[in-house]
Amino acid sequence: MSSIFQDLKQQYKVGDMATKLIFWNSFLFIVPSLIAVVLYLVNIPFDYKDYVAVPSLWSLFVLKPWTLVSYSFFHNSVLHLIFNMMMLHFSGRLFTTFFTQKQLFGLYFLGGLFGGLLFLLGYQSIPSLQGQSTALIGASASVMAILVATTVYQPDYNLRLLFFGNVKLWHVALVFLILDVIQLPFDNTGGHIAHLGGALFGFVYIQFLKSGIDLTSGLNSFLDTLMSLFSKKKTTPFKKVHRNVKPKSQPSGSRIVTKDKTQQQIDEILDKISQSGYDSLTKEEKEFLFKAGK
Numbered sequence: 001m002s003s004i005f006q007d008l009k010q011q012y013k014v015g016d017m018a019t020k021l022i023f024w025n026s027f028l029f030i031v032p033s034l035i036a037v038v039l040y041l042v043n044i045p046f047d048y049k050d051y052v053a054v055p056s057l058w059s060l061f062v063l064k065p066w067t068l069v070s071y072s073f074f075h076n077s078v079l080h081l082i083f084n085m086m087m088l089h090f091s092g093r094l095f096t097t098f099f100t101q102k103q104l105f106g107l108y109f110l111g112g113l114f115g116g117l118l119f120l121l122g123y124q125s126i127p128s129l130q131g132q133s134t135a136l137i138g139a140s141a142s143v144m145a146i147l148v149a150t151t152v153y154q155p156d157y158n159l160r161l162l163f164f165g166n167v168k169l170w171h172v173a174l175v176f177l178i179l180d181v182i183q184l185p186f187d188n189t190g191g192h193i194a195h196l197g198g199a200l201f202g203f204v205y206i207q208f209l210k211s212g213i214d215l216t217s218g219l220n221s222f223l224d225t226l227m228s229l230f231s232k233k234k235t236t237p238f239k240k241v242h243r244n245v246k247p248k249s250q251p252s253g254s255r256i257v258t259k260d261k262t263q264q265q266i267d268e269i270l271d272k273i274s275q276s277g278y279d280s281l282t283k284e285e286k287e288f289l290f291k292a293g294k
Contacts (some may be wrong), residue, residue, distance in 0.1 A: 014289050016270055017101040018092025021108060022085045025139060028073050029081050049076065053135035054116050056123040056190060060133075068120075072112030072142045084139045091147040094169070096267065098153060104146065105223075106216025107205060111145020111198040118197030119190050129189065136190050141198030144180075147173055148202030153209075173199075 012023050032048035039046040052070040055061050061068075075081040088108075095104050119136045123129045150157075155170040177199060180192045208215050269285050281289075 014270065016092070016096060016267065017104045018089055018096065019270075021092070021105070021139075022088060025073055025075065025081065025085060025088075029075050029078075032074075049074065049135065049137055053137035054119060056119070056129075056132060056134045056136070058120070058124055061120060068113060068116045069109070071116060071137045072108070072139050075138050080138055084143055087143045087147070088139060091143055091150060094157070095146050095150045098150070100263070102220045102223075103214070103216050106219045107145055107149055107202065108139075108142040109219060110205070110215060111149075111201045112139065112142035114201035115141025115145070115194035115197035118200070119194040122193045123190065134190050136194055138191065140191065141194040144176065144195045144198035145202035145205070147176065148199040149206050150202075152203050152206040 008023075012020060015023070036046050036048060051064070052067060052074045054067045054071045055064065075084065092104055095107070116136060123132060123134075151169050151173040155168065157169040159167050159169060159172065161167055161172075177196070180195045180199075184192050205215050265288065269281065269289055272280060272285070
């Protein structure tokens with residue numbers, strides 16, 4: 001059992017942001033579910049979803065405003081979790097082919113936030129939905145934001161899918177968007193509204209990025225500052241010497257941040273781990289990952 005936990009710990013440590021998000025979502029489903037089972041056995045009713053899902057009624061939401069963030073890290077069922085995590089793995093790996101890990105997390109967070117806001121707005125403004133009491137939970141809006149953002153940036157990216165052969169990325173995104181639209185009047189209306197909200201944010205995100213504005217930069221700067229408060233600062237007896245280096249000129253126009261060669265090498269190693277396991281790495285690759293993680 002300990003070896004399993006050690007392997008999971010290692011996978012999390014060397015994993016990319018999509019992998020870490022999958023771990024977080026899985027943990028936040030398994031642990032509350034186990035607690036709910038234990039409490040049920042001692043006759044104490046407990047449904048964690050009441051505390052993390054976004055309620056459609058404004059009178060309930062104002063009492064639980066944190067749900068606008070928490071809902072995108074929790075899920076309603078095992079199948080719900082599995083499908084969303086498969087889509088997150090698929091979309092996240094595509095996204096980080098062109099962009100950074102921090103941008104992936106920022107887009108996941110903000111895409112979920114925007115999807116939740118559109119869900120609330122829909123149930124306050126659409127006559128047929130007003131007064132209905134339901135709740136929103138799941139990472140679908142965040143995943144749709146990542147998928148659509150990648151599609152908008154690289155619509156003709158070629159994919160090879162089982163049973164379908166070679167397709168373009170925009171074909172995949174279009175299918176999911178159509179499915180959400182046609183299911184709006186029938187089942188899980190609030191969920192489909194949130195999915196479309198996440199998709200809309202993904203589109204807007206790339207448009208701003210092409211004009212030089214990264215909507216995730218503020219969030220990532222805040223997270224960096226927050227993490228630095230809890231990390232130990234390394235001390236050294238040596239005096240630091242700074243020298244002025246003339247910055248390289250940056251091209252005008254688009255300021256889309258792409259990965260450097262080091263990140264590309266990390267991703268290649270992570271691909272190898274996902275296909276053949278950590279033990280398949282060479283000594284040099286393991287040392288590279290260890291140094292990169294410092």
